[in-house]
Amino acid sequence: MTIAFEEVRHGYPERGQVLRGLSLAARPGEILCLLGPSGCGKTTLLRLAAGLEPLQAGRITLGGETIAEPGREVPPEARGIGFVFQDYALFPHLTVEDNIAFGLRRTPRGERKWRIMDALARVGLEAYAKAWPHMLSGGQQQRVALARALAPRPALLLLDEAFASLDARLREQVRDDTLHVLQEAGIATLIVTHDAEEAMFMADRIALMNQGRIEQLGTPAELYLSPASRFVATFLGEVNRLPARLSGGRAVTPIGAIALGNRRDGLPAEEGAPLEVLLRPEGLRLRTDGPGTLAEVEACRLLGATTLVHMAVPDGQGGLLHLHARMPPGLWLSRGEKVMVAMDAERAFVFPPEAS
Numbered sequence: 001m002t003i004a005f006e007e008v009r010h011g012y013p014e015r016g017q018v019l020r021g022l023s024l025a026a027r028p029g030e031i032l033c034l035l036g037p038s039g040c041g042k043t044t045l046l047r048l049a050a051g052l053e054p055l056q057a058g059r060i061t062l063g064g065e066t067i068a069e070p071g072r073e074v075p076p077e078a079r080g081i082g083f084v085f086q087d088y089a090l091f092p093h094l095t096v097e098d099n100i101a102f103g104l105r106r107t108p109r110g111e112r113k114w115r116i117m118d119a120l121a122r123v124g125l126e127a128y129a130k131a132w133p134h135m136l137s138g139g140q141q142q143r144v145a146l147a148r149a150l151a152p153r154p155a156l157l158l159l160d161e162a163f164a165s166l167d168a169r170l171r172e173q174v175r176d177d178t179l180h181v182l183q184e185a186g187i188a189t190l191i192v193t194h195d196a197e198e199a200m201f202m203a204d205r206i207a208l209m210n211q212g213r214i215e216q217l218g219t220p221a222e223l224y225l226s227p228a229s230r231f232v233a234t235f236l237g238e239v240n241r242l243p244a245r246l247s248g249g250r251a252v253t254p255i256g257a258i259a260l261g262n263r264r265d266g267l268p269a270e271e272g273a274p275l276e277v278l279l280r281p282e283g284l285r286l287r288t289d290g291p292g293t294l295a296e297v298e299a300c301r302l303l304g305a306t307t308l309v310h311m312a313v314p315d316g317q318g319g320l321l322h323l324h325a326r327m328p329p330g331l332w333l334s335r336g337e338k339v340m341v342a343m344d345a346e347r348a349f350v351f352p353p354e355a356s
Helices: 041-050 096-104 108-124 137-150 166-183 196-202 220-225 231-234
Strands: 003-012 016-026 031-034 055-063 067-068 081-084 155-162 188-192 205-210 214-216 238-246 252-255 256-259 272-277 284-287 292-302 307-314 318-325 337-341 349-352
Touching: 003 041, 003 067, 016 214, 031 041, 031 166, 031 196, 041 055, 041 081, 041 155, 041 188, 041 252, 067 081, 081 137, 096 108, 096 137, 108 137, 108 166, 108 220, 108 337, 137 155, 166 196, 166 252, 188 231, 188 252, 188 337, 196 214, 205 220, 205 231, 231 272, 252 272, 256 337, 307 337
Parallel strands: 031 188, 031 205, 081 155, 155 188
Antiparallel strands: 003 016, 003 055, 055 067, 205 214, 238 252, 238 272, 252 256, 272 349, 284 337, 292 307, 292 337, 307 318
């Protein structure tokens, strides 16, 4: 089923307006990540979908049927929505099997046992049906919470920062396992996260939120490679900030120029106008000789899949620009070594200068 939010507005006395006329839809079978900084309204939107708070303005529909509007709320238990909370909310006095059964109280007894074991099989925990929550690792508890949410076969699944309490290495494995489970389940899923890498890993589409509105909606590649604003560019990953000037239809920076072509929306038109170029670290090309701008290496660190190079280049005004480049592993440069640096325009984004 499709869940749709139409002009949703919601606020709190102590915080003011949190959601400001937000409209959004998650398609059947789609994994849609709500990404953004703390306080932008992500979790509030999830709670409204689940029926944990009454909607103040707008409308929410599921499969074309209205489940929430001012003065009319379908009870949470009647919405057919599964919810995985950040703390998993497992009952410590119930076994794994009984935790899952808690969400199946309306299921015929003869079918209940089969549903429980099917849900545990989906998350690879068939052998833990009689275990207690305190006997499980954090990753296993997360999978039990996911199984409990999936067992009633909901029309929609909600996950609120479901991996935040796991350590970094375990988080990667559990995210991967969860992605496969969600893809196999084939139901619409909304995932709340403030972690851009997590959103890009999990999502078919990302709704990047800022101050109660959607800043940009699209695939991970669209947001990362074609950010609609400076906020999107910086939230999706590290950038180098380069001062630039408009000259002959190009943004001229201390390390090269970018032809603007049709990338001129919102940019000043007068020659010499100041601009700012945001450049991804992987958009810097380093050579020991050949064309480019001379740079001095300040540090070089192997980070596993990439090598991070810190360098300094003249800023054209008597100072230095400090840049980061990400290179394939194997390249090693020493502090003080001179290299030539150029940029890949496909990883560079041009904006008006940031307001002071």
